[in-house]
Amino acid sequence: MGVKQKLLWGLSAVLATAVACQQPQERKLTGNPKIDKLKLPDRFNVEHLYSPGDNKQGSWVSMTFDDKGRLIVSDQFGYLYRLQLPAIGQDSSAFKIEQLNIGPADSTDSVPKVSMGYAQGLLYAFNSLYVMVNHNKDKQFDKGSGLYRLQDTDGDDQFDKITLIRELEGEGEHGPHSIVMAPDKKSLYVIAGNFTKIPEMNSYRMPPSWEIDNLLPLIRDPNGHDNVVNTHGGWIAHIDSTGSSWELISSGYRNPFDLAFNEAGDMFTYDSDMEWDFGTPWYRPTRICFVSSGSEFGWRPGTDKWSPSWPDNLPAVLNIGQGSPTNFMSGGKANFPDKYRKALFAFDWSFGIIYAIHLQPEGASYKAEAEEFLSGAPLPLTDGVIGPDGAMYFLTGGRRLESDLYRVYYNDGKKTGSKETEAPQLTDAHKVRRQLESYHGGEKPGAVEAAWPYLKHEDRFIRYAARTVLENQPVATWQQKALAEKDPATIIETTIALARRGDKAIRDSLLQQLQTISYAQLSTAQQIDLLRAFELVLVRMGEPGAAARTSTIAYLDGHYPAASNELNSPLSKLLVHLEAPGAVKKTVALLETAKDDTTAMKTAMSSADLIMRNPQYGLDIAGMLSKMPPLQQTFYATVLSEAKTGWTPELREQYFRWYYNAFGFKGGHSFLGFINTARKNALKNVSKDQYAHFNTISGDSLLNSNGRLAQGGAQPKGPGRRWQLEEALKVIDSGLANRDFEQGKAMFNATLCASCHIMKGEGGTAGPDLTQLGTRFSSKDILEAIIEPSKTISDQYGATVFTMKDGSTITGRLVSEDDGKYVISQNPFSPQMHRELLKKDVSGAIASQVSVMLPGLINRLNPEELRDLMAYLRSGGNKEDSMFVNPVKIGKR
Structure with missing residues (x-):
């Protein structure tokens, strides 16, 4: 299908989509699957404009509009393209596309001298195209990672410089964005x-740090x-238009792709874990971060990410959950209702959701809510922009992956709402923070005097500033x-500052000063800050002298164990590190009994809504929620892994047996x-003579040589x-005689077939019984269902996408319903776990176009193993089938 045909197909579906969005309870399909899979708020319309993959133009990941209203895009592993798009309601004849090739102004060659692409960031500004190349130089593309400026110096509408x-x-995906x-x-x-x-900067809002700053064993x-990654994490810098001056603004992220500003000019980003x-x-869940001056958000490698509660980094304004953040942008220039013009839009690649983030000033920062604005499955969102x-x-x-370009507009696309959105009314605390931030970035007269009174301010963002x-x-x-200093809150903040910037000679003095604080008179948040101050002194300045060590242990030990996990976590780290008498015994006792906080469990359980949106990522969530790991116990086990003293034989037995049980829990790919x-x-x-015993009781036999669970x-x-269908079918059609039944099973x-399907009375129940499969379906049918599970989905086992009246969507398999509610199952590994949706809260429902079955499940198999599996499926698990008359012994092939 050509360019104009694809465009016309997308445009022809608009009217039907508009009706569907206005009346979700009566949603009708347009016949265009790229449109039908999308959910939008009422009165919003969507067009599918173009599919670059159909025209061998790659998979597009970044975009910007130029000063003539044309769209410039980049293939992730290819070049730049410029598009002239038809206006809303205009036919496809106005559509044009060209590959951008850059040559010198005096070039007369028909072949371009230079190509540009591999961009994960594009911006047209200052009569130039800024391109963030994300790629190591090679023979195909000689531009390495970095920021480039493209200019048209001769006015011929082509970049030549x-x-x-x-x-x-x-x-790569964690490179410059x-x-x-x-x-x-x-x-x-x-x-x-x-x-x-x-890179080396001209100035820094906060002196940069490459320190891990965590006593938890790395x-x-x-x-x-x-x-091999940097310990400082992702970062944000401010530059002038020529790029001659760079200032570091913020760091400590994992992989934020984009940033955006609200009406007040405050910066935000959407970070992942x-x-x-x-x-x-x-x-940590994916999260929206308010990027204040000199901010640090605590990403560190592996186990050593900082707790969001620690005072030397800042918390998110909103935790969203599982996902892979990509684009983040303001709706300020959109012809949308005011609600959405004031919003920031956060794109999740994994689960195909665009969230509208609604912000409200709170103290010196913000609070936020996320609304599911647009979603679809699959919908691997990469970039977005508000057009002219x-x-x-x-x-x-x-x-x-398959790549597509869409346009979303409200009503007829014309201007709606007020002419300009009003900036939010800033609080007094917000103004104080901004005033303090004016002293960031280097030595400034009067800075110490201006900041000192605010070190004890009740607002965390002001104290940080x-x-x-x-x-x-x-x-x-x-x-x-x-x-x-005598004030407790001020002592805590100045100790943190001195631990980070001061001389190690004052280490013991700082520890002694912290001990002058009455722990019992502090709030829980202040106690966390105090414990973090102790940790930073130890981790930055080294081991204390004997007297300081003894007094520090005595000060901390009297408060351990505490009543909450958020205090026991830092206390356990500190006391085990200091080899406090009794620390191991107390921590092993907590290891046996610790329960996870309600908030942590709620965050984990909320991810159940994502399982059926994307099986590739969702099944990991499903597995974890079917046997949730104990988070706090895992923390204590990691703390105790470095304890060298304080053990008794009984304590070691308790400790190492915990691991045996822990291997039975489910988690992400790296949990085990x-x-x-x-x-x-x-x-x-442990001693050499005890190693074998503790190795055995801790579950060594449960693991294979690769450190994975022995299956x-x-x-x-x-x-x-x-495997592709045609190739797999050739393998099966070559013959299924003399197959190995046991290997097929x-x-x-x-x-993972047995996890969801029954064969001869055994297996899971999330999918259909496969015992009669071979009598009803051909080999091609079976292979197609395995390789392309979303091509045909049984209405009995498919998922349903419920649109809620609050704008969110919930996906699950409908188990039953009555006059007042729907009962759904969201976890194929635990189908007996049900969730109820009140019908009064549901505005509409539509069958999901994504199978809950993960594609590519047979990709681990070689041809012989595929033949054995197919014989097992075709036979319905019957060992006496003629295909197994002369089975070949396992391992003889």
């Missing part, structure tokens, strides 16, 4: 992920993902003032590796491949 503004060290215009319209901001080294990702860490105490026509344009694709002022000033100008690494670290502290039955030997289990 390329200027490398700044080379950046980092690439977006470029955004500053609110002053005179400068720019750039953002990068945690694989990108912070276990990097067991699967090797973050083993590692989904492989799901089920661990150091996992006030419509929202967005892309899907990335990782060479005040302490950042101190850390920007020479330590000699405020150290003695800090050591003479974290547990096993902590176990191995702990085994280093019952034979596992695929491979090598596997990405083992492959049925190894490919």
Whole structure:
């Protein structure tokens, strides 16, 4: 299908989609699956404009409009394209597309001299195209990662000049990302992920730090993902239009792709965490962060991410949950109702959701709510922008996936609501914070005096801003003032500042000063701050002298264990690190009995809504929720893994037996590796004659040589491949004689078929009984259902997407209903776990176009293993079937 045909197909579906969005309870399908899978608020319309993959133009991940209203986009692994789009309601004849090739102004060659692309950030500003290349140089594309400026110097409407503004060290999905215009319209901001080294800056709002700053034993990702990344995390910098001046604004993220400003000119970003860490105490949900001056958000490798409650980093204004953040933008220029023009829009690639983030000032920061604005499955969202026509344009694709361009508009697309959205009324605390931030970025007269009274302010963001002022000033100008301080809250903040910026010679003095604070008179939040101050002194300044160690242990030990996990976590770290008498005994007791906080459990359980939106990621959530790991116990086990003293034989028995049980829990891809690494670290502290015993009782026999759980039955030997239907069918059609029944049954289990399907009375119940499969379906039918499970979905076992009256959607398999409610199942691994939806809260429902079955389940199999599996399926699990008359022995092939 050609360009204009694809465009016309998208445009022809608009009217039907508009009706569907206005009356979701009577939603009708348009016949265009790219449109029908989308959910939008009432009166919003959507057009599918273009599919670059159909025209061999790659998978698009970034976009911007130029000064002539044309859209410029980039293929993730290819080049730039410029599109002239038809106006809303216009036919497809106005559509044009060209690949952008950049040559020198005096070039007369028909072949371009230079190509540009591989961009994860694009911005047209200052009569130039800024391009953030995310790619290591190679023979195909000689532009390395960095920020480039493209200009048209001869007025022929083609870029002919390329200027490398700044080379950046980092690439890939965690490399350098977006470029955004500053609110002053005179400068720019750039953002990068945690694989990108912070380049040397001209100035810093907060003196940069590469310190991990955590006493919890560091276990990097067991699967090797973050083993070579920078410890400072992702970062944001402010630059001028020429890129000659760079200022570091914020750091400590994992992988934020984009940033946006609200009407007040405050900056926000949408950050991720590692989904492989799901089920661990150091996992943090994807979150919206208010990016204040000099802010730090505490990302560190592996186990050592900072708690959001620690005072030396800042908390999110909103935790969203599982996902993979990509685009983040303001709706301020959209022809949308005021509610959405005031919103920020956050794109989630994994689960296909655009959230509208609604902000309200609160103290010196904000509070926020997320509304599901647009969603679809699958819908791998990559980038978005508000066009000059006030419509929202967005892309899907990335990782060479099928890519599409869409347009969303309200009503007829014309201007609606007030002419300009009003900036929010800022609080007094907000104004104080901004005044303090004016002292950030270097030595400034009067800074210490201006900041000091606010070190004890009740607002956390003000305290943070005040302490950042101190850390920007020479330590000699405020150290003695800090050591003479008597106010408890001020002592805590100045100790943190001195631990980070001061000389190690004052270490014991700082510990003694902290002990002058009455712990019992502090609030819980202040107690957390105090314990963090102790930790920073130890981790930054080293081991205390004997007297300071003894007094510190005595001060802390009297408060351990505490009544809450948020206090026991830092207390356990501190006391085990200091080798306090009784610390191991107390911590092992907590290991046996600790219960997770309600908030932590609620955050985990809320992810059940995502399971059926994307089986590739959702099944990991399903597995975890079917056997949830104990988060707090995992934390204590990791703390104890470095304890060398304080053990008795009985305590070691308790401790190592905990691991045996822990291997039975489910978590993200790295959960098992974290547990096993902590176990191995702990085994280093036992005597050689006891090693074998504790290795055995801690579950070594449960693991294979790769550190994964040993599976019952034979596992695929491979090598596997990405099976396609035609190739797989040729393998099966070549013959299914003399197959191995036992290996076929083992492959049925190894490919997770038995988790959801019954065969001869055994297996899961989330999918249909497969015992009669071979009598009803051909080999092609069976293979197609395995390889392309979403092509045909049984109405009995498919999921339903319920649109709620609050604008959210909930996906699950409908189990039953009555006059007042729907009963759904959201977890194929625990189908007996049901959720009730009151019909009065539901505005509409539509069948999901995504199967709950994960595609690619047979990709671990070699041809012989695939034949055995197919024979097992075709036979209905019948060992006496003629296909198994002369079975080949396992391992003989």
